[in-house]
Amino acid sequence: MTAEVNKETLGFQTEARQLLHLMIHSLYSNKEIFLRELISNASDAVDKLRFAALSDDSLLEGDGEYAVRVDVDQDAGTVTISDNGIGMNREEVIDHLGTIAKSGTAAFLEQLSGDQQKDSQLIGQFGVGFYSSFIVADRVEVHTRKAGTAANEGVLWESHGESEFTIEPKEKADRGTSITLFLRDDCKDFADDWRVRSVIKKYSDHISVPVLMKEAPVPAADEAEGEGKEASEPAQAQYKPVNEATALWTRSRSEISDEEYAAFYKHVSHDFEDPLSWSHNRVEGKLEYTSLLYIPARAPFDMWNRDANRGVKLYVQRTFIMDDAEQFLPMYLRFVKGVLDSNDLSLNVSREILQQDKTVDALRSALSKRVLDMLSKLSKNDAEKYAVFWKEFGQVLKEGPAEDTANKDKIAELLRFSSTHTDKEVQDQSLRDYIERMQEGQDKIFYVVAENFNTARRSPQLEVFRKRGIEVLLLSDRVDDWLMNHLQEFDGKQLQDVARGRLDLDDESEEEKQAREAAEKESEALVERLKAVLGDDVEEVRVTTRLTDSPACLVVGEMDMGAQMRRIMEAAGQAVPESKPILEINPTHPLINRLDTESDEARFADLSRIIFDQANLAEGGQLDDPAGYVERLNSLLLQLSKG
Template sequence: MTSASTKLPFQAEVAQLLHLVTHALYSNKEIFLRELISNASDACDKLRFEALDHPALYEDQADLNVRLSFDAVARTLTITDNGIGLSRDEAIDNLGTIAKSGTKDFMARLSGDQKADAQLIGQFGVGFYSGFIVADKITVESRRAGLPAEEGVRWTSGGAGDFEVDVITRPARGTSVTLHLRNDEKDSAGEYLNAWKLKSVVGKYSDHISLPILMEKEEWKEGENDQPGEMVKTGEWETVNKANALWSRSKKDITPEQYSEFYKAISHDFEAPLAWSHNRVEGSTEYTQLLYIPAKAPFDLWNREKSAGVKLYVKRVFIMDDAEALMPSYLRFVKGVIDSADLPLNVSRELLQESRDVKAIREGSTKRVLGMLEDLAKKATPAPAEDGVTDVTDKKDDAAAEDEAGKYAKFYAEFGAVLKEGLGEDHANRERIAKLLRFASTASDSVSVGFADYKARMKEGQDAIYYITADTMAAAKNSPQLEVFKKKGIEVLLMTDRVDEWALNYLNEFDGTPLQSVAKGAVDLGKLQDEAEKKAAEEAAESFKPLLEKLKEALKDKAEDVRVTTRLVDSPACLVVQDGGMSTQLARMLKQAGQPAPDLKPVLEVNAEHALVRKLEGSAHFDDLANILFDQALLAEGGMPADPAAYVRRVNALLV
């Protein structure tokens, strides 16, 4: 039975995607087979999961597999699975649209950069369309498990602007994807009509698939009457992959290349991971973990609506993607698989939140990931050779060592801001997280200074780790609040991630040394400030009292207080907040995000030695100068005057 065809247009984003694919998007064409086999495996996993509650979905065929077949005469390659299958509506939704959140972001990233575009294919889970790399037409025939044979569906497209959908009779559940390979002399698609080539691609990319991947056996048949011999199919099917879960194998039996390919398959990433950890944990809770640190952040790392987490299996039965309960939010970039021996097969997301076993798995996996990061960080700062002598054998693999040393910097550039969230979210591991953080500083432009490095360089008599937060690196480096620290050669950490201000509320000290923002409270350099400086500051404050009172009155609506400071050298004024108060930067960020924030009144600190401050005394434009002084201090820290037009008028009046 076949119904009349229905022709439907592709979603606009799919049409553009197909244009990219058909114009040599992938430099490595054989990737298409990995993507389609991965989709087939996922379909079988979904059937296995749904059948936990509805065994009838197996339809008396519980052995799940993926089959590859080809027809050299018709130039077709078919990937068939007996998994969950598709209904007509699902075929339209899943194959005609990109049914994922973030479509707008996807469109914004479509470009001529082939490498970037290739990564997008994986990030959006649209690997199906990679079939058009080698095919000028794709036919999908499917029936969803549980539906009658008469409700099968055929989906056909030439990869242009539309596709056709027919209702067909399909006795077998599951899906067959048939690629009609291109027949272009310049194209090498025909090489996939060869059993040896297909087996080699499966071995390279899909050997880890836990389901059997089957191909028809071939044998050599001698030609008759001087005709050449040929390979003919025997009608028997053989398994061409190892057909057991990679994480269930012994580590010694798995090559780095196999670990890397498994990561690419589960993450749809095209880059190899930076690091991985494969362990079997035994004790009160038994589970196997295979966890990866990616090399590149996904475009939607900061999308709060996107689910994140690792794949959960129970006794090698797939349960769910993105099991967020198994990994804390600040490690949401981690990819991998956790296979539990203790959880029930019918575990739900709600049960995961309450399970003691899940809590143990989460804690164990968190420690494992932090351990991987600590190992990467150690390689980034190799210990010096004893007595300054380096063994020549250490230099034989300099390139590899340099690559290892650069991995943590690469990780931190992509995920450092996310890792900082752990200071507020994970009290138990706060110290370990703090040791992994890196910043730029007044002594180093690169984001490579850890708290331990800073402490090792602290000046004698220094009793705090000083830092400043700002919107940009330029604003941080040029802040007036750093002037006295630069003058005295005291290093200050420069923090410019939006999360810094929030995260440091949860970190008051490091290894016994307090952290002190240079923009909070009165500057107190303790032993680093000599007696003469202290005395001069006290005298200036005393002699300036009348002027300070006048400034307080002029700025009573803007400033909580006005005081003389010793932190300024070249600038006339700066803004600070009281110790323990919310910074002006954090208040600005909250307002920009639409969150409630208090109307802060900062403290204006003035440099009694500056000519502009001295000019205030006896000035006929005292109020204007006072407001300009405040607004300039606000601009210097990245803020904006409440009334920019008034600021411009005051400056113009004084210039005239």
């Protein structure tokens, strides 16, 4: 059967087509990025073969000299990137080059604005990989053969980067992958030898695999002179390394520039932007390892998918083992990128072994502390950069106290919140800042949790705190209620939800105490009437110590689940424990006084329900019977209009 008969035309996945279109039309200012991406992929393919060959050296096919080759042809207008790595079979070619099986793709595409400059920046959050070829090429050929397969099992893939691609069998003598880019007219400069060399030095100098390019051919001997002498045959072109070809993390920190660190980050993360910070550390002693860890400047689109690939690149004795080794950092540090090279793990390590190895636990603990120390230094030395970090990853870090009790105090120092001290939505206040501003004799850190910032800032529960000048943290992230349930205290100060249980500010004067007790006594009859009307909708009705301006508020029982956490769990379809709110009334408010004097029981019931529902709405809650609320309110308005 001929190759032409076996040639198939297949369509790109929808998301792949959209991404291709975007890159071709938006990345006009970052064209050279394609070479970094393709060389990085080639380096990864070599790393994968290195690891596979540890258990099956026949995969090397007699060639253990790993390399990536880059060839340019100005006349043909092509650039070719070849590797002798693991290669691909037919199914893998279709999977890797015809689809984008990356979580977050849909979210990424939804963010696109149509503005070329903005969209090109978004691509850096997603990563481009092989598809970057079409930034500079109007046709791409991929010729590949998987290591260990026969020469006639090679595969040729071809596409113009539009809606479809072709795939067919094509013999390939050597293993690995060769990608040939047929350059667009406005990108022919990438067929220039010196242009390509400069890009490789800029982006790929740190890659441990040699990146080779042809040296200009030199005759084997001087040209023959005089009659009767034959000219020498032209020598074959020699390939020589263009890059340093030394794993960057194995070099001394004093030898590495910031530019090299940033370039290596882009290699391991496929990000366009420079990292915010990094930490390069070599440890000798009980544990022997080298780590190079980075804090990105921007969150990826799959940050909230806890099943997405994450973790560091793992090497053992400089031999690549796996990408995304998630066992070495906890989930709340899933944004960290980098490399771990250990001498204390076996070369034949597997994911199953990693899950049971005590050395892994020790490395995980050490790397977690290293990241937290890096963030601590960043927060103290560069507030502007830390603000960028917090905006991108703050909600992820808030998962930490529940997941990493050993480092709870370190994490707590890094947390940032909004506060009544500034009344700004930006989260820039630390728990340490709060303690430094605490009033004399104050022994608690007060906070309020709400659906959003404005609801938190305008919560009725804050009234007495504002009156007394006591600062309250304003929490509105979905994770906040869960965070505080696990944090509970900081630096010996208890964290107190202002909407939970009975409020005790410990600074009540004797005069205030007597006035409160008198109000409670005078309101006993009203409290009983309200209990009778509201029935099972409330756990209790009582006189408030929280309110100064509002007529009523709802309070959560001391041991009950917070209102925000309850709403989140209910929205997710999860069962929540049975509980009822506590209604607190302000007997000094005119509306409560009016309610107390109402003799018509039907009207009293309607007014009571309106006050109860309004207290619920003020906290961002949902009414069980919104139509009933509107009906009662309209009835009341009609009565008032009649005088």
